Amino acid sequence: MIAGFIDSWALFHDAYLAGWLIGVLLSLVGVFVVARDQIFIGAAVSQASLFGIAVGIWSGSMLGSAGWWSSELFHAVTGGLFAVLAAFVTACAAHRGGRETPEAVTGWVFLVSTSGSILLMSHNRLGMEEINRLLSSTIIGANRQDVWIFLGLTVLTGLVLSLKYRSVVLIALEPEMARVAGLRVGLWNGLLSAWLGLVIGFAIHVSGVVYAFASLVLPALIAKNLGRTARSLFFLAPCTSLGTGVIAFVLANHYDFPPGQTAAACLCTLLAGAWLFRAVRPR
């Protein structure tokens, strides 16, 4: 099994590396999503990114096949932009309050994005294939450039966390207290939302919805059930993601399964185990 995986390394190493980096990056960001109990926001932002990619493909087809708007980069940018926008809208709904509940706004974003992306592509065969590819999650198309992008984003995220750990945690957990402590909560929340949207947007363009969403919430949920301290989540979540990613890609290669779904299934199994562990663990 492992020998087969090593044999496939020459052909797929960029895809494997990009997949693991996406897993580590999203698991770090996912700690905040899970800590704020905003898992559905993660799903909505993921779908919004897909909608953005569909908008990119649709505008490319309208403007003509020549030009950068028909390139992969343009689709990644529109996917990222829509994800950032969705992150802002859902974050504002969660923090400001208003006539509608945050869940309702998040549900609206999710459904607009899901239906919109399909409707936009319904008469575009190639576009629909791309959307279906992203929905069914595949990391096989990832290239060297993707590896560098996600390495950079992961290092940057780790750096910010190590330098501003307490501030970021306080803002994520208790914005009211953070405000009293003198932090610029609005600015921080804006930056966190933009970062969430950006990394989800790029990740979905490379790895698809299932793998990105699974990497965002499942490692953090597993870490939450295994860890005893808040700090440990930022170690356990990426380690879980990386370890599961390695095992999942080996399994996927051996049994010829799609790697994204295999990783998601492994993480789901691990989460069930973590719930069991927490139930029997002495407090």
Added chain:
Amino acid sequence: MGDVIYRASEVALGYGSHVILRGVNLEIRSGQFWSFLGPNGSGKTTLLRGFLGELKARTGTLEMPPPIDGVAPIGFVPQRCEINPTLPITLGEFVSLGLVGTRLTKAARREHLSWVLEVLRLPNLARQSYWTLSGGQRQRALIARALVRRPRVLVMDEPTSNLDLTAENLVMETLTDFRTRCQAACLFVTHDLALAERYATHVGLVAEGGVLTGARAEVLTQANLERLYRRAPRLSADAPLPPPAPRERA
């Protein structure tokens, strides 16, 4: 008389176009223990948000405590903890969040943490999960988080509302001890008249868009309470005197 920490002169506070409180005049000094009483919706929380610097004075002037090393010397104790209760967090981590924004070394942080856990009688629980603590211990942890930065003023929003009598007494004794030891001011929003009678040196009665302020004996009278509440609660005749205010800072 201690240093002036807050000075409000004809202050109006509110949200959007809605003014909640107007004509607020008061002077809060270090070592004083202020209780703010009033019916629901009278503007106590608005006043509290003014003290925290979240609301700016619309008219008049509200002098805030000057920052120390760029950090506002204010500790805040909310009514309850808003952290996601499924999240693992130890008492030590929870209390350390109160140090956000301060520029302390690692050793100083550790020293502040052990000091505050000692003061709040939680010394051996630093590694214990916050969620396994009793209600009284959690409330003291909230106070510890506010005190760990050693503020000059402690602003509290009904910090004893969910506590039994023993836990309430422990919290109030701790606050009194902190006030006298550290020459800090305590601002306490409460519905509990007995607490105000027993511990406050000064009282603010919040009602009808204004605040009546002054020394406890002058403000906390039966006549004022009858004006504040339709059916005024009776003041107890045997409320002990509050502990003396600390001497002025050298």
